[in-house]
Amino acid sequence: MKNSIKELRARHQLTQEDLAHKVGVSRQTINAIEKGKFDPSLPLAFKLAHLFHTPIEGIFTHES
Amino acid sequence: MKTTESFKELQHKSTKRLAVWTMIWVLSTALATFGPEMLWENSLYTYAGVALFLITGAAMILANRKHILNLDELQQRMHLEAMAISLGVAVVLGLGLSILEQQDLLGFKMDFAFMTIVISLTYLAGLAINTRRYK
Numbered sequence: 001m002k003n004s005i006k007e008l009r010a011r012h013q014l015t016q017e018d019l020a021h022k023v024g025v026s027r028q029t030i031n032a033i034e035k036g037k038f039d040p041s042l043p044l045a046f047k048l049a050h051l052f053h054t055p056i057e058g059i060f061t062h063e064s
Numbered sequence: 065m066k067t068t069e070s071f072k073e074l075q076h077k078s079t080k081r082l083a084v085w086t087m088i089w090v091l092s093t094a095l096a097t098f099g100p101e102m103l104w105e106n107s108l109y110t111y112a113g114v115a116l117f118l119i120t121g122a123a124m125i126l127a128n129r130k131h132i133l134n135l136d137e138l139q140q141r142m143h144l145e146a147m148a149i150s151l152g153v154a155v156v157l158g159l160g161l162s163i164l165e166q167q168d169l170l171g172f173k174m175d176f177a178f179m180t181i182v183i184s185l186t187y188l189a190g191l192a193i194n195t196r197r198y199k
Contacts, residue, residue: 020071021071024070024071024136025071025136025137025138026071026136026138026139028138028139028195028198028199029136029137029138029139031199032138032198032199037197037198038138038141038198040137041137044137
């Protein structure tokens, strides 16, 4: 799954640590999601979407 | 929404709780092991020592469960994978060595302490590999 968290984070001027702080996970988890090494759960995806005022499909796109 | 401050605080608290209970359990293990040899002769004290060992062990297990539940989803996954590896190694290696021991082909005496070390080391290795993989 591809995602645009890095771009959205940069647009909102947030560091990985800031974003982790806001959604209640570790910085390592944000980094792993950004690099596509880990797909977040639905609740975490919703938290990210809520934070960036974007629908989930605006952040995550499925790669076949 | 939870903040990292509270997430970090929660993690710090549960790690500290786990460390304290682990230390208490290690001390109770030492007491139950060496007590009958060095401190007392009455077997009643040995029963009491083993009871203490079991109670503190149960508390340590509960503290570990809470610690795992307080991790975030990636950290939980890393621990789950490490546990799967250590459990698999313990079962396969344990049975393999047990077969050799039954046939008197094992060059050393295998006991549970040996398997505990194997489980601990494979768990740590699994965690280290996963930490590197998701870095």
